[in-house]
Amino acid sequence: MSSPHHPGNHPDTSLDCPGALIAALPAVLGFIPVASLVLVTAADGELGAVLRGDLSEQSPQRLRELADLAAASGAEIAIAVVVDGEGAGCPSCVDEHRGLTRTLSVELSRRGVELAAAHVVSEVAAGARWYCVDGCGRSGLVDDPTASPTALAAVLDGRRLYARREDLVEVVATRDPARTALLETVIGSARPPERVRPDSAARRDIEHALACARRNDAGEALTDADLGRLAWALTDTRVRDTLYALAVGDGAGPAESLWAELSRTLPEPWRVEALVLLAFSAYARGDGPLAGISLDAALRGAPHRMAAMLDQALQAGMRPEQIRELATTGYRLAKQLGVQLPARRMFGRRAG
Incomplete structure (x- = not known):
């Protein structure tokens, strides 16, 4: 699990607008997440820590650690975003995503944090379609990440946004x-x-x-x-x-x-x-x-x-x-x- 990120001085992102929330992730993380599980936490209506891990590494132990980090940040609720190139078009992937978020929800609940929503998207890019993981039928389009208020604030703060996490590590x-x-x-x-x-x-x-x-x-x-x-x-x-x-x-x-x-x-x-x-x-x-x-x-x-x-x-x-x-x-x-x-x-x- 990578280190938590915090929005800092950036505008709070609407938690009930998935398209805007997903579009803001690159600005908060500093790079465009791929093959990732991202957990956005909130308390008192304000965005809190944003946690990310490689999708391939999400074992039950890792999910417990993720839930621990979310609870330690003082989160009341959390929203999960699964970024998977297969998106919702792969039946076996859908089952994996549901199992993953179900386990995460249980671990969060044990620590007093509610998993309010879980979304899956093939890529964090303008126009990409997101779906709810549990098959509720809701879906929508991701806003333009480069034009999100969080991204604009990051640029004004002098932050550089990277295409890949590896570029940030460099x-x-x-x-x-x-x-x-x-x-x-x-x-x-x-x-x-x-x-x-x-x-x-x-x-x-x-x-x-x-x-x-x-x-x-x-x-x-x-x-x-x-x-x-x-x-x-x-x-x-x-x-x-x-x-x-x-x-x-x-x-x-x-x-x-x-x-x-x-x-x-x-x-x-x-x-x-x-x-x-x-x-x-x-x-x-x-x-x-x-x-x-x-x-x-x-x-x-x-x-x-x-x-x-x-x-x-x-x-x-x-x-x-x-x-x-x-x-x-x-x-x-x-x-x-x-x-x-x-x-x-x-x-x-x-x-x-």
Whole structure:
């Protein structure tokens, strides 16, 4: 089961209009789902976490896990969408879909969540026909995913939508294995920072990270020396915790681009800290798909307290504005260290 996604600042999608709900899925997930089981949760009339898994992997155990995630998000109701290339035109597939959603409904009910509806569609595309899984006779056409209010809001928020989940994964995948292997040697042979470092050393490392973000944003390639210094700097909790604050500052864009570059370039275990910084930045601006992909990669690399906490928050459907409050610690640390961070941005909810 992939990490839950949350609509963030995007407009709430009508839960009683299947064509619009299905059309909104690519914008919420960050990619167009295929061969998938998608579960859309809601509470108090508002869209909550959106959960997706590969259709071929939906065993009874996986469905129990899916129901656990839905319940943990505080869901009251849920709507299932089965995306299957066979659609409703395959008799054996229809039986499989009904059995799948029946089991899911039972597991959700045991956890106090009602499966309000289940739809099947061959593809998430404009004009594709959806049907109700239980054979109720209802059907309709999917709205244009590129013109949905959720998609438009995502674009205005600066999010990129991907055709495939694999394309989203590539955002944090190691880009040049040969260079990463070389960096592992360079970083590993470098002298690690002393365990007890003066505040002035942490301050210089933060200022170096800020400078690297500006240079990277301007298209200047970072040197191996830059990357090595950043890798070791992120092992200092004062440096790392201060840099989380950049996610809510005026320099959030360049900082996030730097974390993405480090995620694609640094070797393990140094890469993990960059992935968590990227996840925090993406989550803070409402990009649940990128946050989830980054956290998946980080947690596969090594145990990490911040990664685990963010992953739990994402699964619970915690909203971006709540996550942003964690950046306050970074600003407080920056003040103690004598570092001038970019001014904090004002976030507001878009009308509509």
